[in-house]
Amino acid sequence: MSDRVPEHNFYRRLKEVLDLNFLYPMTKPYYGSSGQKSIDPVVFFKLCLVGYLENIISDRHLIQHSSMRLDFLYFLGYDIDEELPWHSTISRTRQLYPESIFEEVFTRVLRLCVEKGMVSGHTQAIDSAPIKANASMDSLELKVPKEDLETHLHHIRHISKIDKKKLQ
Template sequence: MQGKKDYQEKLFAQFQLSERVPDHNFYRRLKGVLDLEFLYKLTRPYYGDSGQKSIDPVVFFKLCLVGYLENLISDRDLIQHSSMRLDILYFLGYDIDEPLPWHSTISRTRQLYPEAVFESVFTQVFGMCVAKGMVSGHTQAIDSAPVKANASMDTLELKVPKEDLEQHLQRIRHISAMDKDVAPIRQSKANKAPKSQQEISASAGELQAIKSRNKKWRKDQDQRQVRVTKAPSTLPIKPITVPQIPMPELV
């Protein structure tokens, strides 16, 4: 017989978060290893004696650790991701009906502590993990960043390139010349005008007279004023077109 699950929220439910997180869960194991009570004494100088209570320093550094382990660089994403994970809520010490700190609180607290506090927390947390056997030495992993060793200067050897710069450039030019495509030569269009019109038959005086007339005509066009008559409000305004006087052609 086929079954069908019907979901209906209960008004009251008996739920215990520790029963939902298995014993082999990473964050449950980490919760049993880390003893971060020293953070209260370490961060006490950065708080005043009055005002509203801040976020618990232990909760803050646990959230920073979760962000590193889950590869979350946004405080907003960190809070949203942690609120949906039962094991992370158990690691932080929050129940499912307790709201997590606001993401802006995480950002302001991170700016409050100096770098020395974070380094001290990292050193002590790492020591706790090593003491409890969570960090073993049989496997090592490094990133892909090459780091130069602090080698002895007496053992240095001069590395000579296979070819100098000039030889390399000559080889590059030779290969580039072989791969270069020959650009097609574009032929100019033939002059289809009659042969009698391909040469200037006017004299120098006639050319100067034509040039003077053209110059005077351009000056008159610049000084000409176009009178625009306002059209009645009941009629649409039509654009006024100024006739263009053709330029004299050179024959």
């Protein structure tokens, strides 16, 4: 499998720098010793990470998508002919852990990525969409003295016209 995933692939690099062995003692209290074998906590959290990074919110879709990507399989430690866990197992395991476990794992994974130079914090991205305001002018609190309101509104309308011209 290693031969099929390029050296510069993000998930190959992530696998090399991400040591999640701290998960075993952290999650041990949530696993029993009898019954069917449970999903490995490292595999579970790696799947959660893939879902987060790939913006996949459905466990069913996550498993289907992961089974088709060699880099995901390599990151998870699976061979091409190995079956991934059932999507319902992912859902049940997610309910098993308290929120504090997820927060601690997120914090530690982020710290590991920063320490290994995978996250530098020099780039920001903002996602937004213009939405028409649905507010009444009567409900607005005046931030200017009432006698200066017309002058202020004239100034704001002028700025708005300039902005609209820039967009055209």
